[in-house]
Amino acid sequence: MKAEKRKKAEEEEKQTQEGDQAREQARERQAVWESLPKGEVYYAPTDPDEFFNGIKYDISPRQFGLRVRKHDMFCELGGPRHRYSSFFFIEVVADAGEQNADGNGQKIKIEDGRVEVVGPEINEIEGQSLPFGFWVRYSGKELTEDYLDLLTRWTYFALEEGEGWMLLNTRDTIWLRLHKKYAAKHDFKHLGQAMLNLCKIQFPLVEKAEVKILVATEELGGAKLTREIVERVCKPYWERVDESARKFSDEDADTFYGCTICQTFAPSHVCVVAPDRPPYCGIITWIGAKVMCDLDPYGYIFEMPLGECVDRWGGEYTGVNEKIYEKSNRTYKRVVMYSAVTYPQTNCGCFEAAIFYIPAVDGLGLVDRRYSGETPLGMTFSRLAGLISGGQQNHGYCGISFRSPSSRKFVRADGGWRRVVWMPKEYKQSLTEFIPAELQEKIATEEDCVEPSELKAFLKRVGHPVVTLWKKKGGEGGEDGEELEPEPLQVPTPNSDWDAEAERAAREKGRRLQSWLQS
Ligand code: SF4
Structure with missing residues (x-):
C-alpha cells in the first residue's frame, strides 16, 4: 500500500x-x-x-x-x-x-x-x-x-x-x-x-x-x-x-500502423510504424499514426494488427507480414522490424540516414545525410541512397530516420549497438546518450579510419565485440597465433529470400553479440 x-x-x-x-x-x-x-x-x-x-x-x-x-x-x-x-x-x-x-x-x-x-x-x-x-x-x-x-x-x-x-x-x-x-x-x-x-x-x-x-x-x-x-x-x-x-513500447500495442505515402515514388514500399520503430521520414510516430488512422481510416495510414508473434526479439508478426504483402502489391512477404540484415523494411527514398552491412568486418555502419565523405563501402551517402531506394527490400541495407538509433530495439536482431562498427563523428556525437558506454570508444568514425583494412585493424585494437564473431582461418583447430578473420554473411540479392541455413547463421551472430556483455 x-x-x-x-x-x-x-x-x-x-x-x-x-x-x-x-x-x-x-x-x-x-x-x-x-x-x-x-x-x-x-x-x-x-x-x-x-x-x-x-x-x-x-x-x-x-x-x-x-x-x-x-x-x-x-x-x-x-x-x-x-x-x-x-x-x-x-x-x-x-x-x-x-x-x-x-x-x-x-x-x-x-x-x-x-x-x-x-x-x-x-x-x-x-x-x-x-x-x-x-x-x-x-x-x-x-x-x-x-x-x-x-x-x-x-x-x-x-x-x-x-x-x-x-x-x-x-x-x-x-x-x-x-x-x-x-x-x-x-x-x-x-x-x-x-x-x-x-x-x-x-x-x-x-x-x-x-x-x-x-x-x-x-x-x-x-x-x-x-x-x-x-x-x-x-x-x-x-x-x-x-x-x-518513447513512453510507449511495442509491448503496449495490440496493433501497429502502416504507411504507403511514399508509394507515389517508391512503388511497393510500405513503412511499419511501431512504438519502438519510427519510420524513415522521421515525421510520424506510432501515437501520431494512431491519431491519423482514427481520424481518416481510409487514408494512407492503416492498421496492422499484429497476429501471431513469429519472433519477438527480431520484431516479426504474421499480421504485419500479411499486411505488408497486401499493401506492397503482393511483392514482399516478410519484414523483420529490428534487423537491417535479414528481411529489413523496404527503402523508399526519404530516409534521413542508413544502416549498411560491411562484409569486410562483418559489422554494421551508419551514415546520415549530413556526412558528405566516403563510407567504408567506398561510397557516399548520396550514392548509397541512390542504390537502395525505390521501394526494394535490400538485405543488409536499411534506411532509417535520425531518431531510429534511439530506439531500445534498434537492430537488436543483428546484435544491436554491439554490431555497429563505424559512423560519422558528428552523427555519433548526436547519438552519444543512446550508445552504450562500453562501446563509445569502440565505434570508429572517419577520423579513425574509412578503409576496410584499417577498420579491421581498429576493431581488433579496441576489442570491439564484433571481433568475437571472427574466426581463425583453420577453424577452432587453427594454428595458435593465427589471425582472426571475419566470416561474411551470405546475404541474398535484393528482393530474394534468404537460404534457411544462412538466415539461421545470421540470426545466431546477432544473439551471440547480445550476450557479449554478460560473457
Ligand atoms: S517514410 Fe514516412 S511518409 Fe514515407 S511511407 Fe514511411 S511513414 Fe509514410
Whole structure:
C-alpha cells in the first residue's frame, strides 16, 4: 500500500515537473518569436471558400518526390551547403483568447492567417542558396501536442506535394530546392498560406494558425541566427515530444500502423510504424499514426494488427507480414522490424540516414545525410541512397530516420549497438546518450579510419565485440597465433529470400553479440 502511494506521489511529482518544463520552454519560445527581425506581413484568407485563392501552383500527390538537380534549381534553402543549420518548426500553442486543451503552454495571442516573411521574397533570390526557418503555430480548443505528427504531415504537403519543390529531410536537417521551370508560380507569402490552410482544411481542430518565414540572409544573421533558434527553440521542444513518444513500447500495442505515402515514388514500399520503430521520414510516430488512422481510416495510414508473434526479439508478426504483402502489391512477404540484415523494411527514398552491412568486418555502419565523405563501402551517402531506394527490400541495407538509433530495439536482431562498427563523428556525437558506454570508444568514425583494412585493424585494437564473431582461418583447430578473420554473411540479392541455413547463421551472430556483455 505504502509502495503504491509512493509510486503515485512520484508520478504526480514527475507530471508537475514536466508541466513546469513545458511552460518554461513556451515562455522562451515566445521571447524568441518576439525578438525576430520584423518582416512583411500578409493575411491569408481564413474563410474556407477562399483558402486557396491566389495560390498559383499545383498541390497534389502527383507532384510528390520531385528531385531538383543543381543546374535546374531557381533557389536553394537549407541543406548541406549551410551544414544543415535551417529548421522547419511546428508547434501547438495555447491561444490567449480561448480555453485551450493543452494546459502546458503559456497562453499566446495567435493572429489567424498571419504570414510574416522576414527577408527577401522568392523572386529576389534567384541562383542563391540561403539558410532559412519556417516557424508554424497552430491552436484550437481541443488541439494538443498529440496531434503534432498530423499537423506536421499536412504542413509539409504544401512543399512535398507542391509543384516545383524538392523537399528532403525534416526538422533541423531540412533541405529545399525550387525548380526554375516553376519559379514564376511561387512566392513565400502564398507558400505560407498553403501550409496553414492545407492543415486547416484537413483538420478542423485547428482553429487558428500563423507562420513566420525567415529567409536568413547575411544581413539578418545568416546561419548563426537560424542555428541559435534551433538550439533555443526547436531542440528543447523536439526532445520533450520525442521523450513523450518513447513512453510507449511495442509491448503496449495490440496493433501497429502502416504507411504507403511514399508509394507515389517508391512503388511497393510500405513503412511499419511501431512504438519502438519510427519510420524513415522521421515525421510520424506510432501515437501520431494512431491519431491519423482514427481520424481518416481510409487514408494512407492503416492498421496492422499484429497476429501471431513469429519472433519477438527480431520484431516479426504474421499480421504485419500479411499486411505488408497486401499493401506492397503482393511483392514482399516478410519484414523483420529490428534487423537491417535479414528481411529489413523496404527503402523508399526519404530516409534521413542508413544502416549498411560491411562484409569486410562483418559489422554494421551508419551514415546520415549530413556526412558528405566516403563510407567504408567506398561510397557516399548520396550514392548509397541512390542504390537502395525505390521501394526494394535490400538485405543488409536499411534506411532509417535520425531518431531510429534511439530506439531500445534498434537492430537488436543483428546484435544491436554491439554490431555497429563505424559512423560519422558528428552523427555519433548526436547519438552519444543512446550508445552504450562500453562501446563509445569502440565505434570508429572517419577520423579513425574509412578503409576496410584499417577498420579491421581498429576493431581488433579496441576489442570491439564484433571481433568475437571472427574466426581463425583453420577453424577452432587453427594454428595458435593465427589471425582472426571475419566470416561474411551470405546475404541474398535484393528482393530474394534468404537460404534457411544462412538466415539461421545470421540470426545466431546477432544473439551471440547480445550476450557479449554478460560473457
Ligand atoms: S517514410 Fe514511411 S511513414 Fe514516412 S511518409 Fe514515407 S511511407 Fe509514410
